[in-house]
Amino acid sequence: MLAEVAEKKLIMDGSELIVESLARSGADVYIGYPITPANLLYVYSHERFPSFFAAPDEISTLQWMCGFASTGKFPVTASAFPGFALMLESVNMAYMMELPMLIILVQRLGPATGTATCGAQGDLSLLNGTISGGFTLPVISVSSMDDCWEMSNKAMKMAIDLRTPVVLLTSKEEIMTLSSFSIAHLPEIKKIERKHYSGDETYVPYQTGESLVPEFLPVGNTKHQVRLTASTHDKKGIIQNTSKEAIDNTKRLDEKHRRNLKDHTYYEYDQQEGADTLLVSYGITASASREAVKLLRRQGKKVSLFIPKTLLPVPPAYFEIFSKYAKVVIAEENLTGQYRHILFGEAGNKNVIGVNGIAEMITPSRIIDSILS
Numbered sequence: 001m002l003a004e005v006a007e008k009k010l011i012m013d014g015s016e017l018i019v020e021s022l023a024r025s026g027a028d029v030y031i032g033y034p035i036t037p038a039n040l041l042y043v044y045s046h047e048r049f050p051s052f053f054a055a056p057d058e059i060s061t062l063q064w065m066c067g068f069a070s071t072g073k074f075p076v077t078a079s080a081f082p083g084f085a086l087m088l089e090s091v092n093m094a095y096m097m098e099l100p101m102l103i104i105l106v107q108r109l110g111p112a113t114g115t116a117t118c119g120a121q122g123d124l125s126l127l128n129g130t131i132s133g134g135f136t137l138p139v140i141s142v143s144s145m146d147d148c149w150e151m152s153n154k155a156m157k158m159a160i161d162l163r164t165p166v167v168l169l170t171s172k173e174e175i176m177t178l179s180s181f182s183i184a185h186l187p188e189i190k191k192i193e194r195k196h197y198s199g200d201e202t203y204v205p206y207q208t209g210e211s212l213v214p215e216f217l218p219v220g221n222t223k224h225q226v227r228l229t230a231s232t233h234d235k236k237g238i239i240q241n242t243s244k245e246a247i248d249n250t251k252r253l254d255e256k257h258r259r260n261l262k263d264h265t266y267y268e269y270d271q272q273e274g275a276d277t278l279l280v281s282y283g284i285t286a287s288a289s290r291e292a293v294k295l296l297r298r299q300g301k302k303v304s305l306f307i308p309k310t311l312l313p314v315p316p317a318y319f320e321i322f323s324k325y326a327k328v329v330i331a332e333e334n335l336t337g338q339y340r341h342i343l344f345g346e347a348g349n350k351n352v353i354g355v356n357g358i359a360e361m362i363t364p365s366r367i368i369d370s371i372l373s
Contacts, residue, residue, distance in 0.1 A: 015041045098164060103167050203226065
């Protein structure tokens with residue numbers, strides 16, 4: 001798709017970069033049901049992925065993905081809020097079974113169809129509560145065309161390294177807008193190595209070491225029995241309700257993400273010496289935030305910029321950065337300030353303010369006004 005054009009500037013959208021990056025990273029199969037505004041991901045994947053399956057609905061999509069993942073294949077899908085809502089039970093199943101896969105979620109305005117195709121940043125609170133019991137589903141965000149390339153690869157690696165479903169969060173404007181873009185500077189994407197259990201001793205499917213991530217072995221191998229289950233289970237994958245080993249195994253699911261989070265923490269931090277204000281933004285609003293910072297600095301105003309890419313779990317390093325500033329401004333295209341509430345709670349923080357909007361994109365001027373007020 002992008003071969004032999006590395007020196008050229010192309011007219012392209014983020015969907016093409018995401019699909020190409022995942023194909024080069026070694027993703028095996030795309031399974032999906034078409035839905036606006038994720039349709040371009042569906043179309044490009046049909047052209048580029050080694051295997052492609054058109055599912056009859058989103059519930060089937062995730063069930064099929066679990067089947068492919070259990071055999072050692074890496075599956076990818078893309079959807080928007082209504083489709084993702086139908087996937088929730090199966091996402092929980094994949095999370096409990098510890099099956100690596102990638103779900104690209106293209107955000108809409110909301111509630112429900114939200115004028116059908118109007119984009120926004122409306123789904124982060126949903127993702128924060130997707131896994132029953134308060135467990136954290138890893139979420140990686142893209143905030144530029146470069147991120148569509150690089151973060152897709154890193155999200156897939158996170159899924160493989162931690163044996164978990166991962167969501168790549170984006171929005172309509174990021175993946176459907178055509179842009180003049182040079183691919184000459186993009187780093188090479190190499191196929192992600194996938195290691196499988198190769199020992200001679202009996203395979204214990206949920207036995208872990210210091211990383212808390214169990215070694216993976218596909219079903220259907222001819223050497224070892226493999227048990228995978230979405231019910232509470234012990235290290236052997238045998239269903240148990242309340243035994244200490246089974247409950248400890250369930251607790252481990254969240255802890256493995258947090259213990260290994262340093263290896264999957266991605267962000268941009270444009271620190272300006274002497275600044276006492278930090279502008280925080282992610283996704284599509286990051287573009288307006290970059291422009292706002294540029295304009296403010298031309299006026300002689302000092303402000304730093306922080307763009308998180310690893311949204312969930314929230315890396316502790318973020319709070320270390322926030323604590324350096326007297327004022328933190330968080331810009332996101334939703335009405336309630338979803339990421340602000342995830343970071344600072346419903347009570348908030350007197351030094352933290354939000355720039356929020358609905359039904360229209362947040363402009364650099366609105367961000368500047370909030371910073372200067």
